[in-house]
Amino acid sequence: MGLLVALDRPGGYEELVGKLCSRVDGFKLGLPLLMARGPGYAGLLRRRCRDALWVADLKLADIGYVMRLTAGLVAEHVDAVIAHGFVGVEGALGELKDYLDSLGKRLVVVASMSHPGAREAYDHALPRILETLERLRPWGVVAPATRPGVVGIVRRRLGPGVAIMSPGVGAQGAEPGSALCAGADYEIVGRAITGSGDPVEAAERIRREQEARLSNCRGTSHGS
């Protein structure tokens, strides 16, 4: 059962990371934060919680050459980098994955998004993106908590080995634990924790809600 905290908005998170370190599984650093503070800020935050899972959410979507240049700036400070499945393997994600492999880092690929505009092109591309993912075999996949069906499809197509991360819990409307029930490994929560007056209490409450829902759905799905 996993909980990652999204740190997107430019700001100072050293204290927050220290407080949340023992209570969550990792942190997802957004492009606005990394651009505003510089890639080295990821290293500074990591020193507050070294053993967590650190993910650079660059949402890369370019040719391989440019994605490698961008990922290379932050790779030393994180465990994984996020890119879009939309750009395909050849000349793009394939090159990025080889590069990250050579650094001992992991690639996480967006399979689907949950905002309304995703209906225009992204949703229709899902079958093709799933084919891309099957060929590429990235370490992780992003699939939204608001679309548990997509989480389930990714799990069935890529098997138990892939790490599935689901944003959309909290401010975007999905209940804590709902993506875990659908097969995700991590739920990504941003503003519901970082925007809370008491982020530690918020994280602990979300943990409890994840556990409650997960024990419920596992009970149901296994008939026990």
Added chain:
Amino acid sequence: MGLLVALDRPGGYEELVGKLCSRVDGFKLGLPLLMARGPGYAGLLRRRCRDALWVADLKLADIGYVMRLTAGLVAEHVDAVIAHGFVGVEGALGELKDYLDSLGKRLVVVASMSHPGAREAYDHALPRILETLERLRPWGVVAPATRPGVVGIVRRRLGPGVAIMSPGVGAQGAEPGSALCAGADYEIVGRAITGSGDPVEAAERIRREQEARLSNCRGTSHGS
């Protein structure tokens, strides 16, 4: 007839921008450069060539909230920001466009890419991305020089008012002038200029090749 120089690789470009200023129409700043040097570096470069067209090639592909945060970091230093058409209007590009409009800045949207991996999902989404562009009516569109057919489709669908920018000239194989002949306003050239031993001579040569090809294709297409 337009020529934009792509500055993608992290590095110092103050001198280069000053030398090229009177010879090109503008500069496209890549995400690796802006992440490595910080958004303020765009302002520092701009002071070397204030009246050129400055484009932040962030290749944004996220929900509106995150794209606005990212674009807001660099908007004051540039004229336009690039985002991906595949994320759609609602909750994404629509919010970004409203935000940029409020700042007096322009949105440029990627309609198509030219690397081989674009065949996997991006190409199939073109009809839907064109619908997104027709609804959104961005100031500019990116369509690759290596796919002149796509440049022509964008021009016919969005009319004479949209600014079409075409990467892929030079290192990626398209001849200077070929995208202009297909209907583009600007060709984007990176390594063929920045990687040249004499960037000024390279830019002037590309200008001449653009002019030659353009007068040829215009002569042909107009039968004069």
